[in-house]
Each structure stands twice: as structure tokens, then as C-alpha cells.
Amino acid sequence: MTPFAKLGLSNQLTKTLEKSGYNKPTPIQLQVIPLMLQGYDIVGIAQTGTGKTAAFVLPLLERLKANQNKAIPKHCGALIIVPTRELAKQIDDNIDKYGASTYHQRACIVGGMKYPRQIKRLNQGLDILVATPGRLEDHLKSGNLSLAKTETIILDEADQMLDLGFFPAIRRIVKQAPKARQTVLLSATMPKPIRALAAELLDNPRDVAVTPQSTPVERIEQAVMLMDKPEKRPFLLQALKNQFRTIIFTRTKHGADQLVKYLLKQGVTASAIHGNKSQNARQRTLDAFRKGEEHILIATDIAARGIDIPDVSLVVNYDVPTTPEAYVHRIGRTARAGRDGRAITLCAPEERKHLCDIERLIKIKLPIENAQVGEIDENAYNPMKALAKPVAKPVSKSRPKKHRKGGSTERTEKKSDREWFDKKRKPKVRKPAGRRKAEAGKNSNGGQQHKRGDQPRKKGGNKNPPRGPARNRAHD
Numbered sequence: 001m002t003p004f005a006k007l008g009l010s011n012q013l014t015k016t017l018e019k020s021g022y023n024k025p026t027p028i029q030l031q032v033i034p035l036m037l038q039g040y041d042i043v044g045i046a047q048t049g050t051g052k053t054a055a056f057v058l059p060l061l062e063r064l065k066a067n068q069n070k071a072i073p074k075h076c077g078a079l080i081i082v083p084t085r086e087l088a089k090q091i092d093d094n095i096d097k098y099g100a101s102t103y104h105q106r107a108c109i110v111g112g113m114k115y116p117r118q119i120k121r122l123n124q125g126l127d128i129l130v131a132t133p134g135r136l137e138d139h140l141k142s143g144n145l146s147l148a149k150t151e152t153i154i155l156d157e158a159d160q161m162l163d164l165g166f167f168p169a170i171r172r173i174v175k176q177a178p179k180a181r182q183t184v185l186l187s188a189t190m191p192k193p194i195r196a197l198a199a200e201l202l203d204n205p206r207d208v209a210v211t212p213q214s215t216p217v218e219r220i221e222q223a224v225m226l227m228d229k230p231e232k233r234p235f236l237l238q239a240l241k242n243q244f245r246t247i248i249f250t251r252t253k254h255g256a257d258q259l260v261k262y263l264l265k266q267g268v269t270a271s272a273i274h275g276n277k278s279q280n281a282r283q284r285t286l287d288a289f290r291k292g293e294e295h296i297l298i299a300t301d302i303a304a305r306g307i308d309i310p311d312v313s314l315v316v317n318y319d320v321p322t323t324p325e326a327y328v329h330r331i332g333r334t335a336r337a338g339r340d341g342r343a344i345t346l347c348a349p350e351e352r353k354h355l356c357d358i359e360r361l362i363k364i365k366l367p368i369e370n371a372q373v374g375e376i377d378e379n380a381y382n383p384m385k386a387l388a389k390p391v392a393k394p395v396s397k398s399r400p401k402k403h404r405k406g407g408s409t410e411r412t413e414k415k416s417d418r419e420w421f422d423k424k425r426k427p428k429v430r431k432p433a434g435r436r437k438a439e440a441g442k443n444s445n446g447g448q449q450h451k452r453g454d455q456p457r458k459k460g461g462n463k464n465p466p467r468g469p470a471r472n473r474a475h476d
């Protein structure tokens with residue numbers, strides 16, 4: 001008996017899985033598949049990249065195999081609701097892969113696409129429907145679809161749905177399905193509003209968790225690079241010289257577009273994906289990146305969750321994310337499917353608060369690296385090598401209260417942030433004890449040629465740091 005067959009899956013499905021190179025179930029699959037087959041409601045904490053799509057799709061396909069009833073026009077047997085169009089397409093592709101040998105009718109219904117084709121598909125009746133909340137509600141309101149016969153509802157990436165304000169729509173949608181349904185809710189993090197939604201919509205659910213709440217995958221090497229905002233672009237340019245598949249996250253759509261323009265001007269090909277791009281453009285960019293035709297993707301948090309691109313080796317937080325959960329999701333784009341990955345965060349003094357919030361959430365003091373522009377030479381700096389392992393130092397509970405709460409998206413630099421920045425950024429040049437002794441008494445640099453960043457900083461730091469609105473405008 002194969003490991004998947006032991007979970008209750010038929011030969012037909014397990015053979016298809018073997019063909020895809022799935023030899024044994026991942027931990028989330030081990031837990032979710034049998035529970036779903038037994039008909040339980042499930043609340044699952046699972047990070048992206050854990051194989052959670054197969055965990056809920058395989059039982060759906062298994063049930064279809066057993067139940068040969070034809071799909072009813074304008075109805076769907078199973079409904080998978082996801083926050084973004086990209087994720088919907090990805091799940092649809094996965095159902096296609098896992099269900100290659102199982103007869104099923106399915107559709108992917110998302111915004112940004114024309115209605116007539118979607119209406120035609122809904123008219124035919126569906127076994128599995130993958131949809132985003134907005135367009136789904138449109139079809140429900142217009143009578144193109146009814147959930148009166150829906151037996152299973154999957155709510156995937158619930159935390160992103162919460163962030164995007166989809167919970168009222170989710171409540172309205174789910175309540176249109178019969179009470180005697182199976183409901184599965186999956187999320188990478190489980191804050192209180194999600195627990196509350198689960199309590200409202202699920203019936204006596206089984207809890208499933210494959211990783212501790214909100215902790216980033218351990219395989220990701222993480223580091224913070226301190227730099228003023230104007231230094232970020234040239235730093236990035238140098239960091240990208242070693243071309244490998246990189247996702248760069250910016251805070252705003254405008255910031256993403258500006259960065260693409262800057263990189264293109266410097267001869268570096270990059271494309272952006274964000275909410276102002278048409279759905280087709282978003283999908284084209286993502287496909288080119290996935291196929292390896294492009295190596296650099298610049299994204300807002302719209303692409304931070306759920307998207308599965310196996311070999312992203314570096315994630316750059318060009319702006320420190322303003323909500324700590326977004327950090328967890330962003331860095332989760334790397335180190336997928338058992339691979340290693342690195343995440344670097346470029347932090348300006350005024351972004352310190354957000355950094356503190358992240359460290360508090362992930363319970364790790366992120367190592368700070370002194371990568372200063374002008375000091376990075378191609379031979380010495382390779383982001384693939386230069387990063388230190390995260391120091392698993394618990395974050396001190398005695399932090400000042402003022403950093404405790406999440407808050408506004410932008411704030412101006414405070415004097416204390418600048419002092420922290422200058423102090424932390426001061427390079428620590430560690431020399432062997434013998435050499436330190438021998439050099440004692442000599443002049444400050446011991447007659448040696450230091451790199452710029454190694455020179456002792458003048459008291460008070462840079463007297464003329466670029467300030468003011470122009471600087472903020474250029475780099476938002």
C-alpha cells in the first residue's frame with residue numbers, strides 16, 4: 001500500500017500523484033486528507049509551500065470518483081474561495097494536474113475576465129469551482145450560480161481575505177450554502193477575527209496545524225540591511241548583479257512601477273505585478289517569471305501569499321512591510337518545496353518601528369548586516385552567500401511600549417530611530433586579539449586602507465542626510 005493509499009485515496013489518484021513525483025504526503029496532507037474524507041470541518045494553520053492545495057483538492061477528487069452524479073447546471077458541488085486571481089489560477093492548474101485521471105467539471109471564476117464565458121461555464125454545472133469573492137458574489141446576485149447544492153466549501157488563505165476586507169462577503173456567500181455542508185478554513189496565521197469566523201461558519205471543526213503560529217519557515221536565512229532610503233536603489237542594483245530568481249516587495253503600486261523604471265534604465269529587466277495591472281498583464285508577468293524567462297519580479301503584497309514558484313532564491317523587502325504578518329508571507333515566497341532561500345530587508349531609520357513589530361511577531365532578532373553602498377564590491381558581496389543565519393534570540397519583553405502596536409503606513413524618522421540606525425550601522429571590525437594589541441597606540445586606522453564603511457563614523461553621523469518631501473516622493 002502506498003503512503004497516499006493509506007490515507008484513503010484510490011489507486012487512480014495515487015498513480016497520478018506518483019507521476020507528479022509525490023512519493024509521500026506532506027504533514028498537512030497526512031492530517032487533512034483523512035479528516036476531509038471522513039467529512040469533518042477543519043480549521044488549519046498551514047504556511048504556503050506545505051502542500052496544502054493537494055491536501056484539500058485530493059479528497060474533493062476522491063469524493064467525485066465515488067459519486068458519479070452529473071454536475072447540476074448553475075450549481076457547484078465544491079467551492080474553493082481564495083483572495084487573489086493568481087492564487088485561483090494556480091489552484092485551478094493544480095486541480096487539473098491532480099485530477100488528470102478523474103472525470104470532473106471545473107471552472108476558475110475571477111474578476112478582470114469577461115462575464116459571458118464565465119456564465120456559459122456556470123450554466124453547464126460544475127463539480128469544483130475556484131473563485132475570488134467579488135466576482136463570485138456578482139454571479140450569485142445575478143442568479144448565474146446557486147450554492148443550494150454545494151456540499152463542500154474551502155476558504156483558503158483566510159488571513160489575506162481578512163486583510164483585503166473580504167470577510168463580510170465570505171459570510172454572505174457561505175450562508176447561501178446548505179447548513180449540512182463541509183467547511184474547511186486554511187490560513188497561515190490565525191488571529192482572533194479568523195477564529196471568530198471559523199466559530200461562526202464551521203461546525204465542530206477539527207484543528208490542524210503544521211507549524212507554530214506565524215513563525216517563518218526555518219529554512220529561510222534572514223537578514224536586515226540598514227540604509228537610508230536613497231541608498232536602496234543603488235544597493236539593489238548591485239545585489240541583483242548576481243542574477244537569480246528574485247522577488248522584490250514594495251509597499252506601494254507606484255513604488256513598484258518606479259523601481260521597474262529605474263532598473264530598466266540601468267539595464268536590468270524586471271516586471272511589476274500589482275492591483276493596478278490588468279488581470280492578463282498580471283498573469284503574463286507571473287508566467288514569464290515562473291518559466292524563468294524573467295528573473296526579477298517586483299510586487300506589492302498582492303503577490304505575497306499563496307503564489308507558488310518553486311525556485312525563488314531571494315526575497316528582498318525593499319520597503320519594510322508595515323504589518324508584521326505581511327513579512328511572514330513575503331519571505332514565504334522563497335524556500336519552497338524543500339529548497340533553501342534567503343530574505344533580506346532593507347530598513348531605513350524611519351522604518352524601525354515596523355522592523356520591531358516583525359521581530360516581535362516572529363520571535364527572532366533579525367541579524368543586521370552592514371552592507372553599505374559604495375562598499376559592496378562584486379567579489380565581496382554576494383547576497384546568496386553573505387547572509388548570516390538568523391540568530392534565534394528571543395525578543396526582549398522590556399521593549400519600550402511605544403513600539404508595541406501596529407500603526408500608520410508611513411511615519412517620519414524620529415531622532416531616536418536615527419541614533420539607533422547610526423549605532424547599529426557602525427561596522428564592527430573584529431580583528432584577532434594579537435593584532436588588536438599590536439595596533440594599539442597606532443593611529444585610528446593603523447595605517448591600513450579601510451573600505452569606506454569601515455572608517456569610524458564621525459560623531460553625530462552624517463550631518464547632511466538627504467531629507468524632506470522630495471526624498472520621500474522619489475522612493476515611496
Ligand code: AMP
Pocket residue numbers: 021022023024025026029047048049050051052053054306308310336337
Ligand atoms: P502548496 O503549499 O499547495 O502551494 O504546495 C507547495 C509545493 O509543494 C507545490 O509545488 C506542490 O507541487 C508541492 N507538493 C505538494 N504536495 C507534495 C508532495 N506530497 N510531495 C512533493 N511535492 C508536493
